[in-house]
Amino acid sequence: MNQNAKTAQLNSFLDPFPATKEIAGAVLRAWPEHNDFILKSMSERSPELMQTTETLASAALLLAGSKIDRIATHYRWTCDRLRDEELFFHREGRYRLSTFAEANEEVYSNAAYMEKYMDGLLFSQVLWFNHAASCHFFLTTTPKILPAKSRYLEIGPGHGLMMYLALREFDLDFATAWDLSAVSIEQTKHALSLLGFDNINFGVRDIMELSPGEAEFDLIVLSEILEHLEDPMIAMRHIRSLTTEGAYVFVNVPINSPSPDHLYLMQTLDDARALLTETGFKIVAEDFYATKGTPIDKALRRKVSISACMLATPAV
Template sequence: MSDEKTDELRALLAGRPETLQVVDSLLAVWPEHAAYLLKSFSPRTTAMLDATEAAASAARKLIAGQEATFAGDYRWTCDRLRDEELFFHREGHYRLSTFAEANAEVYSNHDYMGRYVNGLLLTQLLWYNHVATFEMFLNSVLPNADKPFDYLEVGPGHGLMVYFAAQSPLCRTLEAWDVSAVSLRETRAALKTLGLTKPVSLVETDILQTKRPDRRFDLIVISEVLEHLEAPDVALRFLRDCITDDGRIFINVPLNSPSPDHIYLLSTPEEVTALVEGAGFKVEQLSLFATQAKRIESALTNRISVSAGVIARPN
């Protein structure tokens, strides 16, 4: 059966060579995953497949020569996530609730973090909901800039969004913040590998503790960060003070998404809106994307992971 699913998947990805290369390297390690991937890729629109191909092109530069390692780490990460899902659906809450717990179990364990971060990179193009929010960033956030902008990203990870923001001819300056100096070194190395030549200021800072910077930004991105914080409301209020009066913020936060280092649970889109608007923003767009493109109503009812993409402006 996996051979049949693999053939269907390859046919679906004809004309998407970068994506197909990543998929083939993964299936060489985990052929049984073809059925899941087919469900993830089949519902994607042309725009989503284009975004997938863009992400795959960048990811292939980052994993070059280590394809089997990244594939194995992706499978390992999926196993860790499955364990968290079992706990979540049994107990009704995330297993961890404090940063100290996440730091002890995940962030301070360098071997664990290495595998986990590798696995998460591949989710950016293999998981439907992750690609959908990335496509939203590429096609609904960046193109709507109507004048030169200063860009800030909080928690840049592998730097994919920083890299694509830099491609905008209107992007004037780029800055990225992270609480971890180690993470920022990895971001810098990734951006170098991707071939980014535009300067990026990488700043070690904790937005829950620091003072507001002297400058403000026209476009702020905080993607898959709020669920890692004990006080996401404090973080968003801080960013409200960092944005220009006519600026925009793009927030990507998951609902009902148990992971080894997720500590703040959001369950409904109404909770997301309340969190964002309570911090002084006005939501202009809220788009929901469930894993494997499941119906949103069903996903919310059954507490299946949903990504919420939010575009907002200062209120």
């Protein structure tokens, strides 16, 4: 099948999902060869997951605005950086960086790099199966166990898409977003304002500096945060000390997922579970999603990136 026929096939598949189709089209203008990846990623999704994908795409389009084509170019740039990291990972069996100082020097302190990287990751929430599926798990599983009028905290909310889903669909009493970076929290604040939500408590806070009882929440969310730490076990033990009986934590963490700023390598499902089970939590719901919907056992054998989604409550 030639490239035009493949593009027509993808367009036909995405016709019922106009926002998703618009993002895919922008990316294919910058990167026509990415068609096969997108088609495979989309074809593995259930109708329900496609609806969540469309919700994410609609939000991403609002955030992209007139910059959609530039962000599509940055998405390709980000994928190229990730490919370099994957080559190193499969050759060496480890992530290239291991300290925050290294990540800060190469990534976080480089404004031009961060702009491209964050742009690329925005569209990955729509186009990558494991990213969209993780949001779908959060959206559909959490309300089944979370009480009404809950107090919500997200640590490191990034683009704000996970918080956006919670504000739209959960019956929250209030929502709080914290980040160590003042720049990052202002970007999240701006994004959520564009998405129609201003009733959020934003703060530049370090969770390691909080004392038990200082702030109480019914749900604490850490989505794609722990892999950026040198020792996430320390962070999760501290979060356990802050988590009251009956509260929940949602953790989304990648397995075998090399990226320019990933430091802590998890290689198995149990490595991911240990972040909770060895720090005082009991997992009450979990699921795992691999790149392009690859079966999990196959992904583990081939060291394909897997997103581990877990909801947990304090263990007795």
